[in-house]
Amino acid sequence: MWSLRWKTPLSQYLGRGLAALALTLLPGCTSMPVTSMVKLMRTDFTHIDPSVLRVAVKLPQTVKPRRGGVKLKLTLATDGAKQEREFVLDDLNDPAELLSLRAEVSRGTAIHAFRLEPADVARVIAMRDDMLAAKQRGSKGSIIIGVSADGCRAGPLPDKVPLTTYLRTEADGEFFALARDIDLRAAVSAEQLATKLPPC
Structure with a gap:
């Protein structure tokens, strides 16, 4: 399983936007381009339409995400209370949406892309509304946005x-x-890699 996470204080999340305070890909391994950090710092997640949110991963051709195994997890913590929701991401099968990744494809690799299921978009918006309401009440907390895949x-x-x-x-x-x-x-x-990537 690989995973990535961003954790942002609620006040910052609702202010300047989504800041990349933490990114995790497997224990003990982190790497984020500086340009991406700047991009995330300038992104106001409260104004993102969840229906257009896309996640993609480039892997060797012999490594494949399992169907139904790619998930988005949202964790909202406010005043000591925690709300968690996990959403199974759907395959993105529209080649036109991947045009900006053409230059990223190299020999022996493949790119897989994913999106929220239409039914889950409303649920994500509801969680975002909860965050806005918490901010208006003066609550303090944080938001963790994570993506994982088997x-x-x-x-x-x-x-x-x-x-x-x-x-x-x-x-x-x-x-x-x-x-x-x-x-x-x-x-x-x-041994860990063999466990995390069993035969398809």
């Missing part, structure tokens, strides 16, 4: 197993990298 191997793994993740927050915007070329072999032991 993967499997469809063949022998290469000497390096690079992982790159992307986010798109605007319908007419481009994907930008959240973490680039993280070698999963270097991040975990061979």
Whole structure:
């Protein structure tokens, strides 16, 4: 399983926007391009339409996300109370939406992209409304936005197993990298990697 998280104080989340205070991809392994940090700092999540939110991952062709295994998790903590919701992301099958990632595809790799199910968009908006209401009441807290995926191997793994993740927050915007070329072999032991990536 690979995962990424952003954790933002509620006051900042509702003010300047979504700040990249923490990004995690497998234990002990972090990497985010500076340009992406700036992009996230300037992103006001309260104005993002959840229906246009997109997540993508580049992996070797022999590593594939499991169907139904890619999830978005939202955790809202206010005044000691915690609200968590997890949403299974749907495959994004429209090639036109991936045009900005054409230059990212390299030999032996494939890009997989995902979106919220239409029925879940309203649920995400409801959570966002809860956050706004909490801010108006003067509550303090934080928001964690996470994406995780269960993967499997469809063949022998290469000497390096690079992982790159992307986010798109605007319908007419481009994907930008959240973490680039993280070698999963270097991040975990061979035994752990075999467990995290069982045969498909």
